[in-house]
Amino acid sequence: MPSTLPKTLLYLLGAIFILNVTQAYFTELIFDEAYYWHYARNITFGYFDHPPMVAWFIALSSLIFEGHLGVRFVSCLLSVGTLLVLWKTIDHPQKNKYATHFVVLAFSMTLLNAYGFLTLPDTPLLFFCALFLLVYKRFVEKPGIGLAIALGMVMAALMYSKYHAVLIIVFVLLSNLKLLKNTYAWLAVLVALLAYTPHFLWLYEQDFISIKYHLSERKNGPYDFNKYTLGFLVNLVALFGFTFPWIYRSLFRTRSKDVFTKALLFLTYGVLLFFFISSFNRRVQTQWIIVVSIPLVILVFRDMMADETSRKWIYRMGILNIVILLYLRLGLVFEPLFPIYYESHGNKKWVQQLKDKVGDTPVVFENSYRLAPMYAYYSGNTSFSLNNINYRQNQYSLDDSERNVQLRKVYYVSPFLKNAELAFENAKGKPYFGHYINQFESFRKLRCIVDGDAFSLDTEKERLVKIFNPYDEDIDLQKLKFAVGYLDDYKQLQEVIPIYVSATDENISVLKSNDTTNFTFRLPPPKTKTPDYFRLSISEKDLRFGLNGKTIKLD
Known part of the structure; x- marks a missing residue:
């Protein structure tokens, strides 16, 4: 050889x-x-x-x-x-x-x-x-x-x-x-x-x-x-x-x-x-x-x-x-020369368009682990992807990048915002809208822990949920809203229904830092067809509900 x-x-x-x-x-x-x-x-x-x-x-x-x-x-x-x-x-x-x-x-x-x-x-x-x-x-x-x-x-x-x-x-x-x-x-x-x-x-x-x-x-x-x-x-x-x-x-x-x-x-x-x-x-x-x-x-x-x-x-x-x-x-x-649009085209352009609008203000992108890092790379500025129940978890759900935008004035970008200004158009011409939030605050790392992998759809039964706060500060319960997301057999979201949760200790008004608090809740009656799964979700300051609980099978 x-x-x-x-x-x-x-x-x-x-x-x-x-x-x-x-x-x-x-x-x-x-x-x-x-x-x-x-x-x-x-x-x-x-x-x-x-x-x-x-x-x-x-x-x-x-x-x-x-x-x-x-x-x-x-x-x-x-x-x-x-x-x-x-x-x-x-x-x-x-x-x-x-x-x-x-x-x-x-x-x-x-x-x-x-x-x-x-x-x-x-x-x-x-x-x-x-x-x-x-x-x-x-x-x-x-x-x-x-x-x-x-x-x-x-x-x-x-x-x-x-x-x-x-x-x-x-x-x-x-x-x-x-x-x-x-x-x-x-x-x-x-x-x-x-x-x-x-x-x-x-x-x-x-x-x-x-x-x-x-x-x-x-x-x-x-x-x-x-x-x-x-x-x-x-x-x-x-x-x-x-x-x-x-x-x-x-x-x-x-x-x-x-x-x-x-x-x-x-x-x-x-x-x-x-x-x-x-x-x-x-x-x-x-x-x-x-x-x-x-x-x-x-x-x-x-x-x-x-x-x-x-x-x-x-x-x-x-x-x-x-x-x-x-x-x-x-x-x-x-x-x-390329026969169709490809994602290597036009990213510098839309990033510069957005940066010219917001300057050094951090940008929070709704449901986009794609746009957030692209903006950070070409602008050199802070960005974050806020993932909600309509989307999926990703690295932004896991790392500490949420901390970089907490309690700061941010520019919030989404393709779904109503009555908002045009933030930019991507290379395909898809519009994204945005508005300023003066003191942004999110708690997407809160975890809703429900014991068990399968439940019956019993809307009268009271159930226990443990909410773990991994943050270094207490969180006022007045800032939070709770919901149940119902999913079909393919784990596609069908609907989100707000619910009331009750602390097992009536004197609790905050989620203690690095601690678990017990609550009870009831599954709400679904408004659409019978769901196959559910997951618990938390919203902060009227943001869309997050991905806080695991997907649980409904028998």
């Missing part, structure tokens, strides 16, 4: 790196990147939606550069690193002859191309997936303490990148159950668990809020074949563009001749089958299946070297993919 990197490969990867850095510098942030930049302002071992790796890499980028590269530079390094690791994983005596074909294959895969300069949780996931396969390949060839430790550390890095990484580890394990009898494999698992312990502790301290959200709190909708299952099948094509017939041809032709190839096949088919089954329950986003690109680069490149038809057509269609992708990437910077 060739031990040195061919010059052609180095030149092409160098060109890709320069292209990605240039693209990263000139392209405005997309909303998710701004959100993860918000993560990185407070480095910790976990965040509401994802493990912390994406925030760590943004923080590292910010130590090297400012501006867009301060968010994306490490991603540019990782994208080239992913291709280098994949190249090292492929054992073939003739591979140096086909270095150009290798680069065309990988660079023509749509999301592998896009994540070459965007900073999203999948960016480190792809890199560590490639590294995991390389280390695993060497481990099964010659297990030892050193490789076991390395394998464990890479597994932990995978899990620190995205929770979906568990699928990678599980399907590779299922491909080789003999590992269950391998002492070194168990050492790798022990190392991984030890390295991941800080995140486990973070989850425990946060009452597993992230896991609960992903597994049970997310809204859904009734099954829609076109949106769910057909959408999943379309994503299988979108991942590879015009090369997709030959990509899947190569996959279907591959047989597991050795342990490592079997792992690649189990990983690919396993992820695809898992999300195909998931598509009968919810919409599968394209990036959820991006990880199959990593084993497929290896499998398909092997087939290209062995089969002239695959080599010829994947190369031709790959070039076509790349031309289209480069045009679209140019359109990310120059909006008129």
Whole structure:
């Protein structure tokens, strides 16, 4: 096997790196990147939606550069690193002859191309997936303490990148159950668990809020074949563009001749089958299946070297993919070239429009973890997303950013305000309205704790609710209103009905700081159809009701 990197490969990867850095510098942030930049302002071992790796890499980028590269530079390094690791994983005596074909294959895969300069949780996931396969390949060839430790550390890095990484580890394990009898494999698992312990502790301290959200709190909708299952099948094509017939041809032709190839096949088919089954329950986003690109680069490149038809057509269609992708990437910077509106367009403009209106006044956005960090990033000013019962929890529900706007004059922005002035229009022309609040005050961290996971819809029965005040100050009960939100079977909000709660101690007039107070309440009669779930909610100073209680099943 060739031990040195061919010059052609180095030149092409160098060109890709320069292209990605240039693209990263000139392209405005997309909303998710701004959100993860918000993560990185407070480095910790976990965040509401994802493990912390994406925030760590943004923080590292910010130590090297400012501006867009301060968010994306490490991603540019990782994208080239992913291709280098994949190249090292492929054992073939003739591979140096086909270095150009290798680069065309990988660079023509749509999301592998896009994540070459965007900073999203999948960016480190792809890199560590490639590294995991390389280390695993060497481990099964010659297990030892050193490789076991390395394998464990890479597994932990995978899990620190995205929770979906568990699928990678599980399907590779299922491909080789003999590992269950391998002492070194168990050492790798022990190392991984030890390295991941800080995140486990973070989850425990946060009452597993992230896991609960992903597994049970997310809204859904009734099954829609076109949106769910057909959408999943379309994503299988979108991942590879015009090369997709030959990509899947190569996959279907591959047989597991050795342990490592079997792992690649189990990983690919396993992820695809898992999300195909998931598509009968919810919409599968394209990036959820991006990880199959990593084993497929290896499998398909092997087939290209062995089969002239695959080599010829994947190369031709790959070039076509790349031309289209480069045009679209140019359109990310120059909006008129892009066929439709994209979220990298016009953010600086609306941020400046709003900043010119409010100056240095903090801005509170109603229900938008997307707009709040984007405004903070481009304006340099304070912002906050106030999440209510019509929306969902996010990092702003968890961190201390609420404190930055407490008791201050703020400009409150919402697309739903009535009798308010126009605050700004986004790049799509959607209007947002706003008004000033002279002394803003919210208590979105108040928790309504109701024992039990299921209740009967008995509107006469008196029930107990414990309200925990995590703030460092007492809260006057006169500032608060209470309600029950009724939800349907898909956890979509149906209605919000105000209720009266009664303190079990009649002398209580405040919620004591860092203490729990007991109240009783009754479920109000629903006004619409019979609900399937309910949750308790609190409003402060006539703001919309918040997300203060968990979703509870109604029998």
